[in-house]
Amino acid sequence: INILAIESSCDETSAAVCSNGKILSNRIATQAVHAEHGGVVPELASRAHMQHIVPVVDVALRQSGLQLEDLDAIAFTQAPGLIGSLLVGGQFAKSLSLALNKPLIAVNHMQAHVLANLIPDQKPAFPFLCLTVSGGHTQIVKCTRPTQLEMIGETVDDAAGEAFDKAAKLLGLPYPGGPLIDQYAKTGNPHRFQFPEPRVPGYDFSFSGLKTAILYFLRNAGTAQVYKEEFTATELERKRFIDENLNDICASVQSRIISILLKKLSKAAADLGIKDLCIAGGVSANSGLRKAFTELGKEKGWNTFIPDFQYCTDNAGMIAITGYYKYLENDFAGLDVPSMARGF
């Protein structure tokens, strides 16, 4: 079964081909236009998708060694994401499906992030838990089979990726700042600064308090009233403080985000008695999280799974693998299926 998949939910245009659950190609065009705006500009994203989609699909197909007529279905990201971006990939997939007379498969982007863990030969056993940490979502999901996912916890405010990106912005780093914090944190001391831990019941998360704490901490240039709304530092002092302590600040922020995430995941695993655990989403590319998750897994006796880097941030490979499992269940969509900004 050969599936061509298209992902266009945010600011990467991606196409992939999979054959019986094996990824043959996974092409990703990242949109550079957003960096100078400090975040993704939806209108610019839609236009960039229109420019990229034909060449990206073309290269993915050629690299797979398959022809259009070898395909059994076209899968695409239906939700959630930026509506204009989703529409470009959705209309392209529908046109292809109509022209080739091949079935269409509508894929949920968040389910696909989780199922990226089914791409390698070594797969988690069901039921498994997945901590999905991305730019817009932070979820703990229980996966009973590839097409049956239950969300048992989520963020009540910001997503983990947003926490990384907002912290980076406060530090004067360009968008998206997550990967940069990761880089600076590598040579920093994670115990140097203690950022507060939110108190949220159950398996839910909160990151907006951390953002405020970082804001106040920087405005006080790390002096005594670190988390108080009583600003003592001048702009120059603040800048110098960041310059001189960037690595330690990044390491301390990152370590707090990781401890918040892993604490809830451990609690869920213990309560539900599940030993196969996965992480997924853009933040699962974070080297500190990957390391801490693997080490915690050894300590707790978990079987831990992390997608390859190319399948952590947005990619069509994960859409293809999800499309494959939906194909096996004859779960096809009509040409009238709407793209939707929201929806798990």
Ligand code: ATP
């Ligand atoms: P969603 O999947 O929720 O719709 P999205 O698709 O925009 O959101 P992803 O592409 O899955 O999100 O992830 C992007 C996020 O991952 C950004 O917030 C980015 O900063 C973060 N990220 C990527 N690499 C790293 C890293 N190495 N360390 C920390 N954060 C990272």
Ligand code: MG
């Ligand atoms: Mg992105």
Ligand code: FE
């Ligand atoms: Fe994503």
